[in-house]
Amino acid sequence: MEFEEMKKIWDAQNNQALFVLDENALHHRIQSKMNRGLHLASSTEWSLIIVYLFAGSLLIGLNSYKSGVNIFMFIEAAWMFATVVFIGINRMRRIKASRQFDRSLKGDLDFALSLSHYQLRLSQIINLNLIPMGAIMIFSGWEAGKLIKVGALMLISYALAYYVGNKGIQANKKRRSELEILKEKLETDN
């Protein structure tokens, strides 16, 4: 067979779909992504609630125990508790909103996408939340006369928290684009 013959054989298949989409498998994949998203959203919320509650309580405890009250430590603790309330409200809203999706393939896909959007938004807000918290900590260090020590410690810990948070955001973006692709596949096939 000469190359021209191979090219003819090749061209004959052009624009023919060589595969079809298996909707059951697609549904299965979407459900598994949805369950993973649910688990991730829930564990993120609980971890953040526990960490902020613990850190806020610790700040209040330490500040009350010490002589000489640092008002910025109390503001920081109050900010942390407010963040806990914010996460709690968002969690309740998320659970309530999840009831509006039906159990069809499209419903599950939309639910998985909404979870991914929620997770991404939450991660971004928590990352941004580090800025005011950091500022309050700097004021606190300044009031206590330990600006450099507190500032350096805060910078390291917040940079670390930002890095971890940002990794989560990137992973979430990837999952969201996977879901968008699945949606695209479904729409193209229908």
Added chain:
Amino acid sequence: MTEKEQLAILHEWIRRNKGLIFKVVRAYATAHQEDLFQEIMIQIWNSIPSFRNDSSVTTWMYRIALNTAIKWVKKENKNSRYETLKPAHHLLQEIQEPEDERLDWLFREIYKLDKIDRSIFLLLLEGFSYREMSSILGISESNIGVKINRIKKQMIIKSKNYENHGI
């Protein structure tokens, strides 16, 4: 670019070039075809904002698809050492309609080529010029020419064996 616009562009690109991705998937993966398919789709999706109309959409999609497939094969080769058997839910199912046996043979032989030769031969069959191939694969035109001559000879010999002995 909004996500909605990006999705509309992807929809249009896929509608026009659906066969392209399937061909690359079939040439580069025998197992886990849907994983490669999905990976290529994700990379194409991510590439949409950086598409500047310097080349045709088909050339652009081929560039993304082939580069993704080459990287994917490398990764798969590494991972296959640690792979465990788990139930697979295949997203893509091959259409079982009778196909030209020679096409099946052609795909099998393409799959046997090394990663870069595979890309070159696919692009050659698709009718891309040396210059386009060079821009897609990042290999000089003269090198492409040398490789094409070698691959063509190799494929013609194999086709003669196939026609004479069915192998």
